[in-house]
Amino acid sequence: CYIFQKGCGRKDCHHILNSSPSFDNWNVLIIVFTEMRDKLRKWREDNHRNSEQIVDVGEELINEHASKLGDDIWIIYEQVMIAALDCSRDDLAWTCLQELKRQFPGSQRVKRLAGMRLEALEKYEDASKQYDSILQDDPTNTAARKRKISILKAQGKSAEAIRELNEYLEQFVGDQEAWHELSELYINEHDYGKAAFCLEELMMTNPHNHLYCEQYAEVKYTQGGLENLELSRKYFAQALKLNNRNMRALFGLYMVSSHI
Amino acid sequence: MAEPELLLDSNIRLWVVLPIVFITFLVGVIRHYVSILLQSDKKLTLEQVSDSQVLIRSRILRENGKYIPKQSFLMRKFYFNNQEDGFFKNTKRKVVPPSPMTDPSMLTDMMKGNVTNVLPMILIGGWINWTFSGFVTTKVPFPLTLRFKPMLQQGIELLSLDASWVSSASWYFLNVFGLRSMYSLILGQDNGADQSRIMQEQMSGAAMAMPADTNKAFKAEWEALELTDHQWALENIEEELMSRELDLDGMFSKELPMGIF
Numbered sequence: 247c248y249i250f251q252k253g254c255g256r257k258d259c260h261h262i263l264n265s266s267p268s269f270d271n272w273n274v275l276i277i278v279f280t281e282m283r284d285k286l287r288k289w290r291e292d293n294h295r296n297s298e299q300i301v302d303v304g305e306e307l308i309n310e311h312a313s314k315l316g317d318d319i320w321i322i323y324e325q326v327m328i329a330a331l332d333c334s335r336d337d338l339a340w341t342c343l344q345e346l347k348r349q350f351p352g353s354q355r356v357k358r359l360a361g362m363r364l365e366a367l368e369k370y371e372d373a374s375k376q377y378d379s380i381l382q383d384d385p386t387n388t389a390a391r392k393r394k395i396s397i398l399k400a401q402g403k404s405a406e407a408i409r410e411l412n413e414y415l416e417q418f419v420g421d422q423e424a425w426h427e428l429s430e431l432y433i434n435e436h437d438y439g440k441a442a443f444c445l446e447e448l449m450m451t452n453p454h455n456h457l458y459c460e461q462y463a464e465v466k467y468t469q470g471g472l473e474n475l476e477l478s479r480k481y482f483a484q485a486l487k488l489n490n491r492n493m494r495a496l497f498g499l500y501m502v503s504s505h506i
Numbered sequence: 507m508a509e510p511e512l513l514l515d516s517n518i519r520l521w522v523v524l525p526i527v528f529i530t531f532l533v534g535v536i537r538h539y540v541s542i543l544l545q546s547d548k549k550l551t552l553e554q555v556s557d558s559q560v561l562i563r564s565r566i567l568r569e570n571g572k573y574i575p576k577q578s579f580l581m582r583k584f585y586f587n588n589q590e591d592g593f594f595k596n597t598k599r600k601v602v603p604p605s606p607m608t609d610p611s612m613l614t615d616m617m618k619g620n621v622t623n624v625l626p627m628i629l630i631g632g633w634i635n636w637t638f639s640g641f642v643t644t645k646v647p648f649p650l651t652l653r654f655k656p657m658l659q660q661g662i663e664l665l666s667l668d669a670s671w672v673s674s675a676s677w678y679f680l681n682v683f684g685l686r687s688m689y690s691l692i693l694g695q696d697n698g699a700d701q702s703r704i705m706q707e708q709m710s711g712a713a714m715a716m717p718a719d720t721n722k723a724f725k726a727e728w729e730a731l732e733l734t735d736h737q738w739a740l741e742n743i744e745e746e747l748m749s750r751e752l753d754l755d756g757m758f759s760k761e762l763p764m765g766i767f
Contacts, residue, residue, distance in 0.1 A: 386551070417555075419560050420563060421559075446574045450566050450571065451566055479744065483743045484573075484743055486747055486752070487746065487747050490753040490754065491753070
């Protein structure tokens with residue numbers, strides 16, 4: 247059962263899937279189709295990464311109901327293709343890419359998707375060349391730059407990735423996703439001072455997000471030293487103030503206070 | 507002197523007033539789609555994008571700087587405003603005001619703007635004037651002086667007629683401005699049929715040279731950043747947190763049985 251969770255036990259649900267579409271069931275099938283499309287739209291807008299579900303629902307939509315989707319189909323192709331790359335369904339990704347290429351021949355967005363597929367197949371040099379060609383046409387294209395950096399990260403070259411990301415951020419100072427990624431890379435390298443800097447940028451742009459406060463407090467706590475512990479306590483308290491239910495911040499507050 | 511109340515033939519209403527409304531509206535919609543077709547892509551350079559983001563970052567530092575520790579705030583302020591190598595002090599961008607002569611794309615943009623907006627208005631206004639001439643169309647609700655008569659009563663040669671009675675050409679112009687809100691309802695905001703917005707832009711846009719702006723914007727940001735102070739918002743946060751109760755309702759599903767202590 248695709249719509250409701252597997253094994254939902256609803257009698258009419260199994261009825262739809264097991265019987266062939268007769269006139270009685272046509273209306274019900276149409277309802278199922280709109281639900282699938284709406285689910286996909288909700289996942290797209292909320293940026294969910296539930297790739298298995300997207301692949302299931304999307305594949306069915308594309309194969310059975312392509313004509314009814316109209317212009318929506320192109321964005322669904324993109325969404326399903328990225329999910330297919332996550333589930334290593336290369337066949338599905340290839341079909342989606344072909345359709346998109348046919349419809350939008352010169353598009354930068356489609357080129358980026360082609361590059362992502364090459365990345366998934368681990369052909370990193372080809373992917374890198376693809377992104378370079380996008381950047382030649384349009385130097386302000388942030389998506390291609392970020393994909394190049396993620397290639398470096400996938401290859402495990404974290405020092406180079408950090409360097410490239412720094413250069414990217416010098417030019418595009420406002421990209422919060424990138425700041426967060428950089429803080430994660432620094433934490434992996436145990437460079438807590440710089441990670442704290444990145445998190446400060448994030449806290450400034452999103453002052454009401456308790457998760458950034460909490461991460462910052464954790465980094466400060468890991469750095470150690472009396473000043474940092476005091477700062478850490480204050481930021482755990484701030485995270486708790488912003489969201490009373492943040493258990494991790496509460497625990498952090500307890501740990502810091504018992505260490506000071 | 508008593509103002510004579512004219513009774514207009516209802517045919518006027520049917521065959522003049524309504525058709526003019528439809529014509530104006532349809533012409534506006536057509537103009538919107540034509541402007542979409544003729545739109546040229548605005549290519550932003552890397553530098554412009556980068557500068558705009560830096561300005562945003564500096565503004566955020568000023569507004570939300572109180573959430574980060576004092577040391578970090580001062581570090582960033584120093585980076586921006588330092589005497590020798592601060593960002594705002596040192597970066598000078600090349601000032602090239604995009605005048606129509608030097609920048610061909612601006613010229614074509616202006617041409618397209620004129621063609622799509624001003625030309626149809628003149629043409630259709632003249633056609634309406636020629637077709638629907640010789641009678642009054644409507645009465646404006648407020649009294650006008652006699653000076654407006656030759657302007658608003660184009661085809662009518664009556665000297666004694668009140669200036670509030672206007673001809674169809676003026677009804678057309680009334681429509682052009684009045685249907686603006688209809689356009690934003692139907693075509694969404696930022697549509698190409700919105701003439702008054704374009705005229706406003708033309709008035710203020712002649713002075714909008716973006717590159718020169720960045721230098722001035724940098725200077726303005728530098729001054730503003732010099733003036734900001736750091737009031738740490740987290741000064742007394744622990745006391746504040748302790749003074750209030752934590753809201754943990756509904757978090758725990760059931761009470762765990764106490765162990766053997």
